[in-house]
């Protein structure tokens with residue numbers, strides 16, 4: 045066996061699995077399966093299948109997910125840089141499928157970094173509704189920002205907060221909540237040998253405590269009739285069935301529902317939750333300290349955990365996962381306002397009184413602050429790690445702001461003139477460079493302009509909702525402004541479709557030029573190759589596309605050079 049598995053872990057799995065134990069052990073002789081998920085914000089599933097450079101084999105529980113051959117190198121392809129797919133472990137695609145996100149939903153991804161599931165949620169939202177994506181770890185959250193940017197997400201707010209503080213601002217707000225909980229990571233031992241080396245018997249208890257605290261908070265944030273999906277990548281019943289049984293007992297307005305696609309997986313094990321209670325009663329459980337003085341879950345709540353599911357590496361092609369769908373039994377109300385109370389119309393001084401952004405007054409001008417540091421235990425890293433680290437350095441300058449002690453700066457009010465300056469710089473840029481309107485009056489989703497320092501964002505949430513929170517990104521990052529001049533962000537380029545830019549340059553997929561651009565080199569480009577709208581000349585911002593998919597900015601100059609605006613930290617190595 046390639047992976048050294050902890051003896052206490054093996055002993056427990058043998059007791060739990062009985063005659064399946066040998067098959068479970070044998071799964072560690074096999075290599076973990078690689079997968080990708082098509083990013084339908086940038087390309088349809090069908091189109092990607094027709095042009096995929098890799099051999100694809102469908103993952104049964106995710107329509108846009110595919111197994112890759114071991115020799116595929118998906119992180120080293122121009123399509124990766126265009127955000128056409130996300131490299132994701134196949135089992136990790138199941139929780140968002142179970143969440144059943146629909147365009148227009150308000151979704152919270154509470155433990156989101158590095159963002160695999162957030163990008164999957166964003167694809168399901170199709171740019172409509174709201175995605176609030178959060179992680180407690182200031183280090184990991186930067187990878188989350190990068191992955192959202194790479195995927196061309198426009199409607200995400202990134203927070204670096206505790207669940208309690210988010211709950212105080214978003215009571216009853218969300219239709220769907222994903223809790224991809226911090227866990228002891230046993231299901232990842234085959235993929236991540238460090239997780240096996242670092243595993244300690246008592247980590248099950250410390251993770252159970254975190255899960256209990258997180259689950260206590262999320263129910264408050266869900267709207268009636270909403271859905272919570274709780275997932276882990278561990279086998280320990282203390283962190284799975286038992287955590288859910290405790291939740292169900294404390295929240296009788298929820299029931300555990302079998303997820304769609306559960307036929308691909310194995311059922312949850314209520315008998316294992318009962319066994320944990322038995323061990324606790326006999327003082328033999330790893331949870332003894334945590335559970336002291338707690339009411340044990342009822343038999344009814346324990347029985348419901350048979351409706352949760354387990355993904356076993358000896359049953360499916362994927363790593364070990366657990367997931368529980370928790371449906372609120374109340375009636376869902378689709379008719380609601382995004383803004384808090386009546387502030388959408390009432391607070392004219394906060395919003396755009398002069399209304400040079402939108403005649404309808406729909407566009408708001410808000411301001412937000414950003415986050416600092418809050419280290420947390422983490423696991424479950426992604427294949428994007430190398431890119432993420434390089435991106436972190438840049439992102440911490442661009443998005444992060446801390447005081448001298450490294451404390452996070454929280455959202456606070458800013459003078460109105462700063463917001464005006466940002467919007468005044470944006471408007472001519474938008475008119476001269478883009479074919480898109482942020483303030484579409486017909487849209488069901490309101491959009492709010494938010495200024496932080498000299499950065500401009502457009503957000504599906506208003507300022508007041510974010511007040512006092514550590515906000516990494518209050519929305520889609522458009523760019524920076526100074527002395528009336530606007531400089532476009534990379535995030536703006538990656539989320540545009542080619543027709544939304546007035547100047548475009550398409551590079552062939554397998555050309556040396558594509559790689560040269562991704563390496564940050566200046567390209568020599570004849571003027572005729574810049575595809576321009578009738579009202580502009582070639583000189584200026586050019587949306588660079590590879591095989592028709594936006595990848596970044598260039599600036600074409602009269603001497604025939606395309607100045608490369610591809611960010612230094614993102615380049616092809």
Ligand SMILES: C[S@@+](CC[C@H](N)C(=O)[O-])C[C@H]1O[C@@H](n2cnc3c(N)ncnc32)[C@H](O)[C@@H]1O
Pocket residue numbers: 136154155156157158159160161162178179180181184205206207224225226227254258420421422423424
């Ligand atoms: C399993 S990982 C999440 C993986 C992520 N959902 C994805 O698909 O890429 C768990 C995350 O929970 C975060 N975390 C730990 N405690 C937390 C808490 N109390 N609130 C929010 N996030 C927390 C960790 O920093 C870690 O990034």
